[in-house]
Structures are given as structure tokens and as C-alpha cells.
Amino acid sequence: MNDMRLIERAVDMDDIKISARDVQVYYGDNHAIKDVGVDIEDKTVTAFIGPSGCGKSTFLRCLNRMNDTIDVCRVEGDIHLDGEDINARQVDPVQLRAKVGMVFQKPNPFPKSIYENVAYGPKIHGMAATKAELDEIVETALRRAALWDEAKDRLDTAGTGLSGGQQQRLCIARAVATQPEVLLMDEPCSALDPIATSQVEELIDELRANYCVVIVTHSMQQAARVSQKTAFFHLGNLVEYGETGKIFTNPEDERTESYITGRIG
Amino acid sequence: MNQEHISSAFDRDLEAIQALMVKMGGLVEAAILDGAKAVTTRDTELAEQVRKGDAAIDELEERINEESARTIALRAPVSSDLRVVLSVLKLSASLERIGDYARNLAKRTEVLADQRPISGPDKSLKRMSKEVQRMLKDTLDAYVRRDVELAEDVRQRDEEVDEMYNALFREFLTFMMEDPRNITACMHLHFIAKNVERMGDLVTNMAEQVVYVVTGDIPDDSRPKSDETAFISGET
Numbered sequence: 001m002n003d004m005r006l007i008e009r010a011v012d013m014d015d016i017k018i019s020a021r022d023v024q025v026y027y028g029d030n031h032a033i034k035d036v037g038v039d040i041e042d043k044t045v046t047a048f049i050g051p052s053g054c055g056k057s058t059f060l061r062c063l064n065r066m067n068d069t070i071d072v073c074r075v076e077g078d079i080h081l082d083g084e085d086i087n088a089r090q091v092d093p094v095q096l097r098a099k100v101g102m103v104f105q106k107p108n109p110f111p112k113s114i115y116e117n118v119a120y121g122p123k124i125h126g127m128a129a130t131k132a133e134l135d136e137i138v139e140t141a142l143r144r145a146a147l148w149d150e151a152k153d154r155l156d157t158a159g160t161g162l163s164g165g166q167q168q169r170l171c172i173a174r175a176v177a178t179q180p181e182v183l184l185m186d187e188p189c190s191a192l193d194p195i196a197t198s199q200v201e202e203l204i205d206e207l208r209a210n211y212c213v214v215i216v217t218h219s220m221q222q223a224a225r226v227s228q229k230t231a232f233f234h235l236g237n238l239v240e241y242g243e244t245g246k247i248f249t250n251p252e253d254e255r256t257e258s259y260i261t262g263r264i265g
Numbered sequence: 266m267n268q269e270h271i272s273s274a275f276d277r278d279l280e281a282i283q284a285l286m287v288k289m290g291g292l293v294e295a296a297i298l299d300g301a302k303a304v305t306t307r308d309t310e311l312a313e314q315v316r317k318g319d320a321a322i323d324e325l326e327e328r329i330n331e332e333s334a335r336t337i338a339l340r341a342p343v344s345s346d347l348r349v350v351l352s353v354l355k356l357s358a359s360l361e362r363i364g365d366y367a368r369n370l371a372k373r374t375e376v377l378a379d380q381r382p383i384s385g386p387d388k389s390l391k392r393m394s395k396e397v398q399r400m401l402k403d404t405l406d407a408y409v410r411r412d413v414e415l416a417e418d419v420r421q422r423d424e425e426v427d428e429m430y431n432a433l434f435r436e437f438l439t440f441m442m443e444d445p446r447n448i449t450a451c452m453h454l455h456f457i458a459k460n461v462e463r464m465g466d467l468v469t470n471m472a473e474q475v476v477y478v479v480t481g482d483i484p485d486d487s488r489p490k491s492d493e494t495a496f497i498s499g500e501t
Contacts, residue, residue: 221341248343250481261346262275263268 017042017182017212018063023077025058025067032058034236036077040229042181045204045213047227047244049220051259054233056216060184063214064100065093081182098125101175105187107167109159109174114151117159117170118142121178137177145173146203165196172203176211183207185215189222201226220260224248232256278336279349282329283408286353286360289325290405292318293360293367294398297464300370301394304377304457305387312374315367322364329357345478352478356408359467359474363401366460373453380450386436390454393429393461396422400468407475416475419468420488426465427491433458434494462492 018040025033033055040046048056058067065086067073079086086096098121109117118138121127128134138155142148147169151162159170168188175183185204189197204226207213217223223230224244231241232255240247240256251257258264270276296315303312333350336342342350400419407415437451437458469488476484 220343224343249347251344257344258268260343262270262272264271 015042016040017082018214019078019080019083020059020062021078023059023062023075023079025055025062025076026074027070028072032236033062036233036238038231038238038241040212040214042212043208043210044229045208045215045227046229046231047223048214048216048231048233049218049223049259050233050239051264052218055236056231056233057186059233059238060186060214060216063182063184064097064102066097066102068093098178099180100182100184101178101180102184102186103168103171103175103188106191107164107171109162109167109170111158111160113156114142114159114162114170115155118173118177121174125178127178141173141177144176144207145169146199146206147173163196165192165199168192168196168200169203172200172207176207180211182212182214185213187216187218190218197222220248232259234259275340275342275346278332278340279342279346282332282336282353283349285325285329285332286357287405287409289322289329289357289360290401292322292325293364294401294405296322296364296367297394297398297401297461300367300374301391301461303374304370305391307374307378307382309375309378312371315371319364319368322361326357326361329353345481348478348481352408352474355474356471359471363464363467366464369460370457373457377450377453380453381446383440383447383450383454385440386433386454386458389429389433389436390458390461393426393433393458396426396429397461397464397468400426400465401471404468404471404475407472408478411475411479413476413479416472417484419472420484423465423469423488424491426462430458430462431491431493431497434497438497 016039018038020039021037023033023036024031036055036059048060050056061067062075062079063081063086065075067075075087081096081100085091086100110120112120115138118141119128119134122134122137128137139148139152142151147166150166151170159167162170168191172183172188188204189200192200201222204213204215208228215223215226227244229242230244230247232239232247232251232253234255240251240253242252247256248260251260255264296318299311299318300315302308303315333354336350340346400422403415403419406412407419434455437455440447441451473483476482
């Protein structure tokens with residue numbers, strides 16, 4: 001199985017999914033992201049690491065225009081998804097977010113049943129014509145999120161009744177139900193216990209076969225475990241971006257070295 | 266990277282294993298000098314001391330292994346910190362081997378003391394051991410100071426040790442051809458010379474570890490090698 005992935009990876013190696021150039025983000029007068037440029041590969045897990053306030057989450061939120069919802073926030077620069085400018089006037093952010101799904105730090109299921117949680121996205125995007133089709137989408141999404149076996153007998157019960165780890169996997173199922181191409185995860189495991197964390201990490205690794213996954217994490221060990229590429233942000237700058245093994249064994253930049261070895265916060 | 270960790274206990278752990286390794290290095294340096302002195306002066310008492318002293322070296326290596334495993338388990342070191350732990354493990358393993366060779370010199374002292382004295386090679390043996398001890402000292406200094414240039418210098422100096430060994434090899438052959446009664450002593454002396462030459466190789470590996478700990482890269486194996494004894498026959 002792992003060998004298969006290696007082959008897949010070799011083939012997809014140069015497939016750039018998201019390309020960002022000269023990205024600037026301002027919160028009012030505060031220049032939060034400075035000249036960030038990065039090429040994010042498809043079918044790869046890319047981790048953003050860095051101390052609090054370094055801009056990693058802000059940059060992640062640029063990738064599906066979540067910053068649009070913040071009045072004082074201004075984004076400049078080019079971000080291309082499959083070669084298309086996501087900030088172009090004709091792009092509908094709702095459609096964009098169907099393509100670029102997101103999972104947040106705290107599990108935030110809708111106060112609805114497990115089934116409705118997953119079916120909501122496909123319904124509003126008109127992805128299913130019949131109940132049978134919708135059932136199939138829900139099952140596939142729950143299976144992808146490794147939650148099907150635990151949830152199949154209680155699809156009508158409230159999503160909020162699941163355990164924290166299950167809720168987070170439900171949110172992942174909800175995110176993948178609309179068949180996104182990119183999955184953004186903002187500290188998806190920080191509210192989970194180690195076992196649930198392992199399950200989500202295993203899931204991230206499996207999702208990699210089909211998606212471009214970008215994860216923001218405070219846990220450097222998690223970044224090291226799940227990602228193939230790592231980007232280190234510091235004070236709004238992208239300091240270093242490269243192969244995860246290289247970043248964690250012999251980074252180029254001294255600031256990266258100081259951060260990953262626990263010398264600067 | 267001289268900056269301190271936010272967790273000062275992590276700094277203490279890393280310093281502790283490095284201090285143990287340097288301490289071990291000091292013991293091994295002494296073992297080389299004493300071993301060589303015992304052999305060349307046929308001093309069986311000193312030889313006995315060297316043999317007994319090896320236990321302390323082995324013990325230190327074991328402690329370094331345990332402390333390093335602990336540091337890896339508890340601190341999950343990465344990058345330069347990981348290199349420190351890995352290099353300490355490798356350096357201490359090399360030191361342990363060098364210690365064993367020194368003990369072997371001491372062991373052969375007792376046999377040599379009962380043999381016909383062959384004093385010619387003693388001076389060369391002493392010089393060769395002294396050079397290896399100096400290389401080891403410089404390697405340890407280079408490690409402590411993170412001095413890649415000095416480590417590189419040590420790597421180059423191994424050639425001299427190889428040349429001294431070649432010369433001794435020829436000398437032993439001559440002695441043995443002159444008088445078969447010299448053979449036992451010469452065989453032992455040859456093993457001793459070979460052991461010292463091997464020590465030099467191990468010190469060279471250690472110097473490579475110094476380069477690794479600083480730069481993250483093991484140097485290409487382009488250093489000069491001069492052990493020609495594989496091509497020397499008795500007819501020369």
C-alpha cells in the first residue's frame with residue numbers, strides 16, 4: 001500500500017495545486033503577511049508551522065478567502081488555484097469554498113443529526129438529485145473520514161452527541177462531502193486526545209491520495225509526522241519552505257532551526 | 266547554534282551526554298599513551314592498569330547510551346539537537362573501540378616481556394601512538410569548539426599514521442627474515458602497530474562526526490589513504 005503511494009507521489013510530484021505570489025495581508029494598519037510566495041503541491045500534505053501570531057492561520061485563510069468576512073482585513077497579491085486567480089471578481093467565494101474545504105481547531109458540527117451534518121453541503125450545492133444519491137454521498141464521506149463504522153447505526157442522532165475525536169472526524173466528513181480538491185485544516189487536533197489525534201493523522205495521510213491537504217499546527221511533531229512539505233512562518237514572513245524531512249533534520253535558515261529545536265517561541 | 270533552549274532542562278540533558286563523551290575521550294587518550302608506554306618499556310604493571318581501566322570506559326559508554334536513549338524518548342530532539350545526540354552515540358562507540366585496542370596493547374605487553382627484546386621499532390611505535398592520541402585530542406577539541414577546520418585537519422593527518430604503519434610493517438619483515446627467533450615478538454608488535462593504525466582510522470571517523478554535527482553533512486570520503494601493506498610481500 002505504501003509503495004503504491006510512493007509511485008503516486010512520484011507521478012504527482014510537480015503538480016502545483018495552489019500558487020501564491022507576493023501575498024500581503026493587512027489587519028487595519030497591521031501588516032500581518034509580508035510578501036509570501038509559495039507553490040503548494042497536489043496530493044501532498046503541506047504543514048504550516050510557526051509561533052503564535054506568525055501569520056500561518058491568516059495565510060491559510062487566504063486560500064479559501066475566509067478573510068473576506070473580516071472587515072478590516074485586506075489581502076493583496078496573487079493566489080492561483082489550478083492556474084485561476086481565486087480573488088478575481090467573477091469567482092464566487094461560496095463556490096470556491098466548496099472546492100477548498102476547511103476543518104477548524106474545535107469540532108463545530110451543526111446542531112443537527114450526523115446525516116444532516118454531512119448532507120448539508122451536497123444539498124445546497126445541488127450535488128444529489130435523489131435521496132439514494134444523497135445517501136451514497138453521505139456514506140462515502142463518512143467512510144473517507146473513517147467514521148462510518150462508528151456512525152452508521154446512529155445517523156439520525158445529533159452530531160453534537162459524538163465524542164470530540166468523532167466530532168472532528170464528522171467535520172472532516174462534512175468537508176469532504178462536497179468533493180473539494182483542497183482541504184485546509186487549522187489545528188485540527190489541538191482539542192483532541194492522543195488516540196483521536198492519531199486517528200485524525202492517519203486519516204490525513206489517507207486523504208492525501210485524493211486531496212491537496214494544507215494543515216496549520218502548533219505541534220511540530222505532528223507536522224513532522226503527517227506532512228511531506230513544511231513551511232515555517234515567522235513574524236508574517238515565510239522563512240523557509242521545503243521537504244519536511246529536510247526542515248526537521250537540517251534547515252537552511254537559522255530562525256527555522258531555533259524554532260523547531262525549541263529556542264524561540 | 267549556541268542559543269539556549271526555552272526548556273533549560275533540555276540544555277542540561279544535551280550538555281550532560283556531551284560531557285560524558287568528552288570525559289570518556291579523556292580516559293581513552295590516557296589509555297592510548299599508557300598502553301603504548303607499557304608496550305615500549307615492557308612495563309607489565311602499567312599494562313595491568315590499562316587493562317583494568319578499560320572497564321571505566323565501557324561503563325561510560327553504557328551510560329551515554331542510556332542517557333541518549335532517554336533524551337531521544339523524552340525530548341524528541343530535531344535538527345542540530347538530533348545531530349548532537351546521534352554524534353555522541355557514534356563518537357562514544359568509536360571511543361569504546363579505541364579503548365579496546367589500547368587494552369589489547371596492554372595485553373600483548375605481558376607476552377612481549379618474555380620475548381627476545383626488539384628495541385628498534387619502539388621509538389616509531391611510540392611516535393605513532395602519540396600522533397593518534399594528538400589526533401584524538403584535536404578531534405575532541407574540535408567537537409567542543411565546533412571547529413570544522415580542525416576536524417578536517419585531523420582527517421588529513423591519518424595519512425601520516427598510515428605511513429608510519431607501512432614503515433613499521435617493512436621493519437618487522439626485515440627483523441623476521443634476519444632471525445626466525447624474532448617472529449613471535451614481531452607478530453605481536455605488528456598487531457600492536459596495526460591496532461594503533463586502526464585507532465587512527467576510528468579517530469578519522471570521529472572527526473567526520475564533528476563535521477556532521479556542525480554542518481549536517483558527512484564529508485565525502487576524499488581523504489588520502491596510505492595503507493599499502495596489502496601490496497607488500499616478503500621478497501621486497
